[in-house]
Amino acid sequence: MKVLVPVKRVIDYNVKVRVKADGTGVDLANVKMSMNPFDEISVEQAIRMKEAGQVEEVVVVSIGVKQAQETLRTALAMGADRAILIVAADDVHNDIEPLTVAKILKGVVEEEKPDLVLCGKQAIDNDMNATGQMLSALLGWSQATFASKVDIDGDSAVVTREVDGGLQTIKVSMPTVVTVDLRLNEPRYASLPNIMKAKKKPLDEKTPADYGVEVSNRLEIIKTAEPAERAAGIKVESVDELVAKLKEAGAV
Template sequence: MSMKILVGCKRVIDYAVKIRVRPDKMGVVTEGVKHSMNPFDEIAVEEAIRMKEAKKASEVIAVRCYSTIQQETLRTALAMGADRAIHVEVPAKDCENLGPAQVSKVLAALARREGASLVLLGKQAIDDDSNATAQMTAAHLDWPQATYASKVSSCDGKLTVTREVDGGLETVEVSLPAVVSADLRLNEPRYATLPNIMKAKKKKLDKLSLGDVGVELRQHLAVVAVSDPPTRQAGVTVDSVDSLIEALRHAGRI
């Protein structure tokens, strides 16, 4: 099996950290805050590694697109079992312009460059919740896509993907090459053991620029303001349906 899997690894503020809005209301505080791999991307990495272990793939390539100084996310993917990594370096001043529209172009360019048969991504990142990168990547490549995957099986150049949808589960079949996004219940990611962490330091990590992959950053969105959600008001206890209706009417809810 010669299938190459390209898997995205985004660095986000750790899910256990309490987010704080910056004083200028133009973003959130990131300095001195713990970061880790996006949980859905971690699931995607695990699935790619399992496919290789099952002899369904020949190579797993972890990819990240961000500033030059942050590589721990890729090292984590390598320690989990990815074969090599590619870090597309972006100038620090341009990182705030990175969104699904830009990252999807980079992923599509790398998929072509590496001859990948499968691009495997998390369904969304927990920092922006865009849920758009996989879909945009498929559009740039003109490949079939299967999103919200809770189960993936491979046979005869095709993938059978069970998707989580509002009404339950949906099963689709896509031909390779394809783009798949991982949902929460696809698997349980493994922990990177100390021996594998040490081995990861010797694995190949290529550094490319945006020019190397032929992508130019263009800003499509502008942040107007970032604010904390409104404080939830205390509830009111009522002793009857009539009192409930009156309370709702008084609050302007009906």
């Protein structure tokens, strides 16, 4: 069985995001970039399935700027077998829209013919939560979203997913697209020997044109702004004063 894992290069989750002074977007100058945390979980899951003997090959793919090869090398160091980089933009500020990403991934899937596509449920930079679902629709494959547990049962995948009321377990026929949630696993750290080995693993570079897809944004960002600062609190001397203040604010 082959697993395809799309990964995205995003601002590291530990970095405090800054908005450009002119409000045209997020400032990426000298900012640490890393693999999207949800994608890191999907890479870890694919590697664990390989270690368990359920998977023969793990292929990672990234769509974006040329610098995303660093993200792919991280996935290779974790244990993925090979990588595909699709250079779809020259400017790091140009975020490829989910539908375009899904169309390119459809071409990759048709070429690679994986049995399972493992995606992060969303990217932490735009929070779209759409690519996996769109890819499933374009391929006509079954899908399971927000997975907190994934098991393979013959030609099917048994997925426990997080819903508003708790947990839901479903069985989907393969090939399938699964988007993973945070509780699925805890990704490993790449060891130094594996980082060195990753430099020799195959990394193919392609373009959207190789899959017959034109990259053009349909959405225009009008303005980007920092969240409103939280108002300062006040101290009260007694419970009665607290209740009075809450009544004034309409909280009780």
